[in-house]
Structures are given as C-alpha cells and as structure tokens.
Amino acid sequence: MLITFVATLPVVADYEVDIDLGTLxxxxxxxxxxxxxxxxxxxxEVITGGRNNADLVTGEGMDLNTAANWGNEYVIQFTLAEPANLTFSKDSEFAAGDPDFFLVAGLSTEFDVDLGKNVAQEGIWYHFFDSPAxxxxxMALRSGTYYLVVESFVGFDGAVNQVDATFSLNLNVLxxxxxxxxxxxxxxxxxEGNPLTFDTFGSSFDTQLAIFSFDGNLIQENxxxxxxxxxxxxxxxxxxAGTYIAVVAGAGATFDLGPITTLGGAVGxxxxxxxxxxxLGPGAGTSTTRTxxxxxxxxxxxxxxxxSLGPPLEFVDLGKIADPGVPLQLHTLESLVDTQLAIYDEFGxxxxxxxxANGTLQSLIDIPEGLTEGMWFAVVAGYPSTFLDGFEVGAGIAGGSYSLTHPNGIVPMVLEPTQPDxxxxxxxxPGNGGGNDPSRIQITSLTFNPATNEFTVAWDGALPxxxxxxxxxxxxxxAIDPQDNVLPVTAAVGLVASPVTLRVPESLELEPKVFLQVVGIAP
Incomplete structure (x- = not known):
C-alpha cells in the first residue's frame, strides 16, 4: 500500500512595488x-494594491506588538541622491480605514513559524499617524533606494477584520x-579593554578611516x-567605556578635531x-552604505x-549547568514576584x-537547541525592566522572594526593587577549551568580507x-571528538599576533556555514 502525505505550505511572497517615484x-x-x-x-494594464504579502514588519528598532496584523499594502519606491531629512505630514484625516506607514530597506518577507505570519524583514522606521491632523x-536617511509601505491595519490575533485603507500624505525632503x-x-x-579592529575591506574606492571620541578627539586613523x-x-x-564615532571618508580628505572632514575626497x-x-556568525559586524x-x-x-563597562562584578556562580547543544531551560515559575528574565553571552x-510565561507573571526561557560552549550570564529583574546589549539592565520596581530554577537545581533569592540579580x-x-586544550582563548571580534571571501579574526588568549x-x-x-575538540581544516599555523585576515579554504567555499576556532599550544 502506498500512502502519500501532502502538506500545504504557507504562501510567501515578497513585497511588490506599486509605484516608483524615482529620485525625490x-x-x-x-x-x-x-x-x-x-x-x-x-x-x-496596471494593477496596484490588493496584495497582502506581509502581516507584520520587523527590523532593528521595530518594537511592534507581534499580535498585531496588517492586511493589504501599497508599496512606494523612491531614491535619495543625497543624505536627507524626510518629514511625512498628515494634513487631513484619512478617507478610509486605518493606514500605517513603514519604511523598509528591502522587499523581502519570510514566514515566521512561531507567529504563523508572513513577516517583512527589513523595517527601519514606522509611524501610525493615529493623532488627529x-x-x-x-527621520534622516543616507542616499539610496527605499520603500514606503502603506499597510492597512486589520486588528489583533483572534479579532482580524480585513479592510482596506485610503491615504494622502505630504513628503518634505530637505x-x-x-x-x-x-x-x-x-x-x-x-x-572596555577588549581588542578592537575596524576596516573598510570590500569598499569600492580608496578609503580613509578614523576613530574619534564622542567629544571629537581623534584617537587613531589609517x-x-x-x-x-x-x-x-x-x-x-x-x-x-563610552560612545565613539568611526568616520569613513575618501582619499584626499583630511580628518580634524570635531570630528571634521574636509571635502574633495574619493567617494563610492x-x-x-x-x-x-x-x-551571530559572519556578516553580523558589517554595515554598507555609499557616499x-x-x-x-x-x-x-x-x-x-x-x-560597555564589561560583565557584572557581583553575581551568583552556578557553575556548569549544561553541555553544548543540549536543550536548556531557566525559569522563575515557582515565584510570586512579577519577574523578567534575560540571558547574555560572555561578550555582553x-x-x-x-x-x-504561560499566562503567569513569572518568566521562562526555553532554548531547545541549547547554547554554545562558553561563559553565560542570566539576569532576573522585577517588572518593568529594560535589557540592552553591554550588560545594561534597567531594573523595575517589583521585588520580593523568588527562585531561579536551572538544570542543576533551584536558587532561592530575594529580589530588591530596582536591583537586578x-x-x-x-x-x-570553557575553562580548558572543552577538551584537552589547556587555555581559554576568547575570540573578541570576527568579520567577513564576501568580496574577497576572507575572515578577519581577533582573540585574547591566556598563552603567548x-x-x-x-x-x-x-x-x-x-563530529568533533570531545577530547580533541579541533575542527579538521587548518587555515593558518604559527600565528603570534592578533588580529589576522585569512581566506576561507577552498574545501569550505561552498558550505552555507563555516565555523572557526583559534587553537593554542599546550604548555
């Protein structure tokens, strides 16, 4: 007997441009x-509107309610020849529906299995114009091509009403x-104190690069x-610890305090x-634009x-709680305090x-794929708290007795208001590299240049x-043997200084993911 199973997959389509305004x-x-x-x-024949290719928009800084839903959209493409300040104005009430406005850097969408929605991936700004006219x-944008997506808001999960929206805005460009x-x-x-490397490898022109303090003092240039x-x-x-500015200009320009850069340099x-x-893997530390x-x-x-200042100085040391890749849970479910829970890696x-979690006021982090080998930090704080990169936590006012449950046990604690634990x-x-490697070598930065197929890696090792x-x-x-713990392809040997730049070996060039490790010599 032949039994055939047929699965219906969600239909995913990228945004489609309805009108191209050209260069504004x-x-x-x-x-x-x-x-x-x-x-x-x-x-x-020209067809516009009537397409619902994304139910939600995500992107850096896009803090939208994931229970919200948007229906049909109207996509407007435009180009900026120069960096510009854009102001969108609603001068009269919209004629119909509830249009919301999103700027996206690209048209791609993906189906999110957990949300059950098609999600636009490249959002950079939004405004709902819900206030009366x-x-x-x-917002300000650099030169380039962008897309204004007008989405019709149709309600939250469980209460969706598919309606269309009619809109009119004035766009001012300065x-x-x-x-x-x-x-x-x-x-x-x-x-602070970790080695840093910046470069412009992959740029199309003769560049110059400078690092300035936030108050405009020149730290280093090349x-x-x-x-x-x-x-x-x-x-x-x-x-x-602090805020800094990296400035990229072209050959022929001059850097000065401020930061100030003279005109006339190369562009591209x-x-x-x-x-x-x-x-986060290769590509996470790359930004592209043009001059x-x-x-x-x-x-x-x-x-x-x-x-940032670095890891917290005061913490409860839980020791080893899991092996790499093993499912992991941490939670505060046996508590009465309204908690929030976050996990940071050792880099901050x-x-x-x-x-x-699960309709309670307590917190649960479930990581079915487990974590990579290394040192990690968990933090418990009372509601309402904020969590940012760099071990930065703004703890809320909730406090009282709670317990943190992890794979090796339960830690009873008392949470003080406005103080994270x-x-x-x-x-x-991680203390010996996961196997017989005697030193803990920490990779401090990793960048990838797709134009040359090269990695630049920096590390801070305990041995010279x-x-x-x-x-x-x-x-x-x-397939790594836990007692050996060394990847099989040797890309470089005899290195004595960090950072280094090296090509991906030919045998790995077609791999969708490449893993890299720095290995020291046993004393």
Missing part, C-alpha cells in the same frame, strides 16, 4: 493611494547639512592598510567591518558605537528574554602563542 526632489511631494485592488486597463513623523544628522548607529560592539587602498584601524588595548560604495558578536560628491554629509559616513550581547553559568567546559586557525563545516562541528 528637494521640497514637497504628494503621496496618495489605496491598499485596495485597483486595475487600470491601460494599455498597458495635523500629524507628522520624520538636504542633511551635517554628518551627525545621518549617523549610522552600530550600537554596542564590545566591553589610509591604506597592507597592500590595498582600503583602511584598517586596530586598537589592541581596547577603549574605555562603503563597507565597514567592525567588532561584533561571534555567536557621493557634495557636502560633508554626503562625502563621509559617521558610525556611532558604544563600549543580549540574546534571550522572557517576561510573562546576576547569575553566571558555564556551558560545556603560537596559535593556529582551524575551520570546518556544520558536519565537522557535529
């Missing part, structure tokens, strides 16, 4: 339309006069790194590689970043969070070296 002129542009299906018989929303108006925020990139025309700045001693497509979370001839705002790019990146725990055996770089595929990682 300085001044006012009227934008209007409807999310409903409109067919102009032409010729040629006149109402405004504004040039950005200064680079700080269109700064790209890289956020937290590391803790024109040509190695044999190329791109730039690299390495700060092996790291930086003090910019790639900045910067320190990032090794747990163009004109003003300081168009000929240079400012990247703002922050350095905020990776997991939960507030109210920190816990440190190990996954695997020499070191080797080992690489492997996902299959290689799964």
């Amino acid at each position: 002129p300085e001044g006012n542009t009227e934008i209007s339309g409807t999310t409903a299906l409109v067919v102009d018989p032409g010729p040629p 006149p109402d405004q929303g504004s 040039p950005a006069d200064w680079p700080d108006e269109v700064t790209i925020d890289l956020g937290f990139i590391g803790s 024109d040509n790194a190695g044999e190329g025309l791109q730039s690299q700045v390495s700060i092996p001693e790291g930086l003090d 497509d910019v790639v900045l590689n910067y320190p990032s979370n090794p747990n 163009s001839v004109g003003t300081e705002a168009s000929e240079t790019v400012w990247f703002e970043f922050t350095i 990146y905020f990776l997991y969070y939960n507030d109210d 920190w816990y440190r725990f190990e996954v695997g055996d 070296g020499p070191f080797s770089i080992q690489m492997g595929s996902a299959r290689d990682l799964a």
